Amino acid sequence: MEQRVTALYFSPTHGTRAYVRAVAAAIPGEHREVDFTRPEERRKEYHFTENDLVILGVPVYYGRVPEVEGLLDGLHGGNTPVILLAVYGNRLIDDALVELSDLCAARGFRTLAAGSFVAPHTFSAKVGKGRPSEADLAAAAELGRRAADKLSGAWEPPALPGNRPYRDFQRAPFYPEGDGSCTGCGACARACPVEAIDPAAPRETDGEKCIRCLACVHACPTGSRRVEAAAFSATVAHLEEALTRTERPPELYL
Ligand SMILES: Cc1cc2nc3c(=O)[nH]c(=O)nc-3n(C[C@H](O)[C@H](O)[C@H](O)COP(=O)(O)O)c2cc1C
Ligand code: SF4
Ligand code: SF4
Known part of the structure; x- marks a missing residue:
């Protein structure tokens, strides 16, 4: 068999x-x-x-x-x-x-x-x-x-x-949300693995449920879903500085 x-x-x-x-x-x-x-x-x-x-x-x-x-x-x-x-x-x-x-x-x-x-x-x-x-x-x-x-x-x-x-979690203080260019297509809600986006209000995010995986950002066809927080830009800069060599x-x- x-x-x-x-x-x-x-x-x-x-x-x-x-x-x-x-x-x-x-x-x-x-x-x-x-x-x-x-x-x-x-x-x-x-x-x-x-x-x-x-x-x-x-x-x-x-x-x-x-x-x-x-x-x-x-x-x-x-x-x-x-x-x-x-x-x-x-x-x-x-x-x-x-x-x-x-x-x-x-x-x-x-x-x-x-x-x-x-x-x-x-x-x-x-x-x-x-x-x-x-x-x-x-x-x-x-x-x-x-x-x-x-x-x-x-x-x-x-x-x-x-x-x-195991080491402690340090959940990131930022998460993505949709901006004014959101068309309400719902692709982000369908992509979210933890149902942190209500399809009826897809610009918003339930920050408690959100695991910061950015699947919604990748799925958004208009670039509306983004992480705006300064803490995110600082994290990205740090990662690029520390981990690209x-x-x-x-x-x-x-
Ligand atoms: C919230 C969060 C925490 C992460 N922590 C680490 C980490 O501790 N070490 C690391 O090397 N990468 C870390 N990453 C990067 C992911 O492990 C990596 O991008 C992975 O390939 C994502 O898998 P996926 O493409 O299947 O979603 C983290 C990513 C996220 C979203
Ligand atoms: S970052 Fe991940 S968990 Fe958070 S709302 Fe987007 S898809 Fe859902
Ligand atoms: S995928 Fe982008 S455009 Fe579509 S509902 Fe979500 S935030 Fe709005």
């Missing part, structure tokens, strides 16, 4: 998705894809056995797994092997992989392999520009191949980077 391979990701600006797909493409089997960026997909229930293989990717936010309530609640593993991906904006992943591995263990998954990969930073496309490169995608494919090979024998989870307790390579954990 062909192995069922499930490629699962939370990816507001699609960097994580690119890597999850590259890992999945290197693994033989019957493939399906689940987009946990969509709230309606997260509300469904997904059951797995030890004969499944899951690839799960998230972006790193503040060195952690994104603070999305019940992010993995729909997942039910049965001693299911999982390949974990932390995709980040060329700073650090800090504790994201250990946190993701712990969350998965609590839901019946066993970490088979993991990797960290750079994608463009949500707050500035100059940081992580051009990633994934061909070398990045080759590393992602290597992760998929080596994880599949590992699965053919008795295996142990890899040692992962990061600490427990060196390119961090992919790291694989097997």
Whole structure:
């Protein structure tokens, strides 16, 4: 029987998705894809056995797994092997992989392999520009191949980077809103992974719900959705100053 391979990701600006797909493409089997960026997909229930293989990717936010309530609640593993991906904006992943591995263990998954990969930073496309490169995608494919090979024998989870307790969240003080050029098209509300935009009033944002992922900014066809705060410009300037000189390579954990 062909192995069922499930490629699962939370990816507001699609960097994580690119890597999850590259890992999945290197693994033989019957493939399906689940987009946990969509709230309606997260509300469904997904059951797995030890004969499944899951690839799960998230972006790193503040060195952690994104603070999305019940992010993995729909997942039910049965001693299911999982390949974990932390995709980040060329700073650090800090504790994201250990946190993701712990969350998965609590839901019946066993970490088979993991990797960290750079994608463009949500707050500035100059940081992580051009990633994934061909070398990045080759590393992602290597992760998929080596994880599949590992699965053919008795295996142990890899040692992962990061600490427990995990570092504190430092939620950014800014979030995007629409300006006077908003046409009310609703694309931003449809793109928002946490339903922080009311489709009836799409210029506004629920700042408590908003995770600062900027999916709405990317989705807005008129450039109406923007972050105006001075704190955002200062953060962008700092990121561009600190993170554009060196390119961090992919790291694989097997
Ligand atoms: C709120 C927030 C916090 C972030 N924190 C980090 C971080 O701690 N380290 C880092 O390297 N990148 C960080 N990033 C950048 C993202 O991890 C990176 O851009 C990632 O590729 C986004 O994934 P996506 O394209 O799948 O949405 C952060 C982005 C956001 C929106
Ligand atoms: S409102 Fe916030 S959470 Fe929703 S898409 Fe925009 S930045 Fe992301
Ligand atoms: S996507 Fe832009 S134009 Fe469309 S409703 Fe949202 S803010 Fe307005």
